[in-house]
Amino acid sequence: MSTRLRSLLALAVLLPIIARAHSPSVLSPGVPTVIEDTSISYALYGVFETGDEVFRVKVSFPEDFALPVELFVPHREELKEHRPAFALVGPGLFFTPTAEERAALPLPLPEGAGAYVDLNRVSPRPVFYETFTRRFFWSTGVVALVVPKGDYEFWMWSPHKTRGKFGIGFGVEEGGDFSRAFEDWSVYAY
Amino acid sequence: MSEPSKSPWRHALALGGLGLSLLGGTGCEGRQPQSASCQKFVACVNALDEARGSRTNLARFEPEGACWGSPEGAKLCGDACERGVGVMRERMPELPGACAP
Numbered sequence: 001m002s003t004r005l006r007s008l009l010a011l012a013v014l015l016p017i018i019a020r021a022h023s024p025s026v027l028s029p030g031v032p033t034v035i036e037d038t039s040i041s042y043a044l045y046g047v048f049e050t051g052d053e054v055f056r057v058k059v060s061f062p063e064d065f066a067l068p069v070e071l072f073v074p075h076r077e078e079l080k081e082h083r084p085a086f087a088l089v090g091p092g093l094f095f096t097p098t099a100e101e102r103a104a105l106p107l108p109l110p111e112g113a114g115a116y117v118d119l120n121r122v123s124p125r126p127v128f129y130e131t132f133t134r135r136f137f138w139s140t141g142v143v144a145l146v147v148p149k150g151d152y153e154f155w156m157w158s159p160h161k162t163r164g165k166f167g168i169g170f171g172v173e174e175g176g177d178f179s180r181a182f183e184d185w186s187v188y189a190y
Numbered sequence: 191m192s193e194p195s196k197s198p199w200r201h202a203l204a205l206g207g208l209g210l211s212l213l214g215g216t217g218c219e220g221r222q223p224q225s226a227s228c229q230k231f232v233a234c235v236n237a238l239d240e241a242r243g244s245r246t247n248l249a250r251f252e253p254e255g256a257c258w259g260s261p262e263g264a265k266l267c268g269d270a271c272e273r274g275v276g277v278m279r280e281r282m283p284e285l286p287g288a289c290a291p
Contacts, residue, residue: 063245063247064239064244064245064246064247065246065247066231066235066246066247066248066250066251066274067250068267068270068274069270070270094281094282095277095281095282096281116277131262141269141273142269142273143270143273143274143277144228144231144251144267144271144273144274144275145274145277146235146238146246148244171250172257172267173250173256
């Protein structure tokens, strides 16, 4: 069997499988990404080109919910000081940011909103090996958050104006269209 | 560098053994038991719900939940629950006893 035929067969078998996996997407600064279905998992990727960008993701939870969340960065020497921060912001959150966290936020906290803020300062930085891309990533450390129903936003920014790639992942359930990963392979696999 | 964990897409646990095998990955290794940290997390949030009169969807963290479909998912959720309970202890006053160490 030729290599080309084997590749086609593998793709034919693989695509239905990967189409069941979570939904990756590329983030753009200034254009909020809207997540319609929070019942599945997501890995959303972006690039700080200047370090001044703020990436926003809008999520809506139809019920009180608990989910794992983390922000990650490719484990590369040139990114060792690249520590983007993230916040989950919205009404009803149990968490009130500290004065330091509030001062670090890239946008004003809406009236009445709470925020879970991770300034990505943990040391040593947690590392995970991602078996699909076969790459190591630095992580903020994954955390399970309890989120009352309502509309929220993830904010991602670079507190020290460092530049480079990052991703934010949340949830664990399958779903979405994983095949999109191949459309932006340079972003996912760096 | 801290000890790395292994995870297929970390937050995407549904590629399945065949897909991973085709790509040279680790493959599916079956369901895992619920971690002690997630038992604690679930008990803590259930107690919070009781105190607040709310009901949080914790399905993914419960024994039959999506967290336990693979070793990678179990690692992800176990770590998440451990830190999640820690964050609640740090930032939320008057937690129920079920959240205590």
